[in-house]
Amino acid sequence: MQKALQKIVSLFTKTTPLPKKNTRKSRGQSLVEVAIAFPILIMLFTGMVEFGFILNFYLSLLDATRDSARLYSGGDPFTWNPDIVKNPRGADEFYYETAFLVQRTLDPLIDDASYRGRRIVLDPLLDDVIVSVYSSNGTTTLPRRAAGPYHLFSNGRYVSIFTATDIANTRVSGAPNAGVLMVEVHYNYHHVLSLPWMTAFLPNPLHLRAYTIMPIRAAEPPETASP
Numbered sequence: 001m002q003k004a005l006q007k008i009v010s011l012f013t014k015t016t017p018l019p020k021k022n023t024r025k026s027r028g029q030s031l032v033e034v035a036i037a038f039p040i041l042i043m044l045f046t047g048m049v050e051f052g053f054i055l056n057f058y059l060s061l062l063d064a065t066r067d068s069a070r071l072y073s074g075g076d077p078f079t080w081n082p083d084i085v086k087n088p089r090g091a092d093e094f095y096y097e098t099a100f101l102v103q104r105t106l107d108p109l110i111d112d113a114s115y116r117g118r119r120i121v122l123d124p125l126l127d128d129v130i131v132s133v134y135s136s137n138g139t140t141t142l143p144r145r146a147a148g149p150y151h152l153f154s155n156g157r158y159v160s161i162f163t164a165t166d167i168a169n170t171r172v173s174g175a176p177n178a179g180v181l182m183v184e185v186h187y188n189y190h191h192v193l194s195l196p197w198m199t200a201f202l203p204n205p206l207h208l209r210a211y212t213i214m215p216i217r218a219a220e221p222p223e224t225a226s227p
Helices: 002-013 023-072 090-106 164-169 196-200
Strands: 128-136 141-143 178-189 206-215
């Protein structure tokens, strides 16, 4: 009797086993999905790598302008030492030295023939370093170089990022007299990976610019006179 009851219960509780999946079909589907996604993943990955290079170059440009502006903010743009033979710009000695420091900071091989490392070489035909000095007495802001902003390379490709009007607009009413030194660099970045699909999103070369503004005591106008 007990065995008969067990057989009856087993008839109602017995489950039908699920059919086995076709493993070959599943593997083939996975391969197709990977083949579709792989090019997209490669594009995203290479884009991140290229962006990393761009950011690294930009930070190097920014650091170079900071080093130059900090050092020469204690200088005097109105003096000229004719004994400095390496200066090819005559009375623009201050401006030349300020701009040249940016160039040799980016490319240490200029001063150190034994240097081995990454260099950012400025192209005189495509790149430029611009140095400007302004004086402001709170109501008027004027450039202190008669010929305008100084260009390390005379290729005529770029103008200064900020004008005297832009500097004046940052001044609040009643602000004390101030001198302003601005060092900026314009650089054409060539893609490191040089992958064809990157040019659809980023031009090659890509124009990068960085600048630093520092107060300069020597350009401050007297408190009782206009600049």
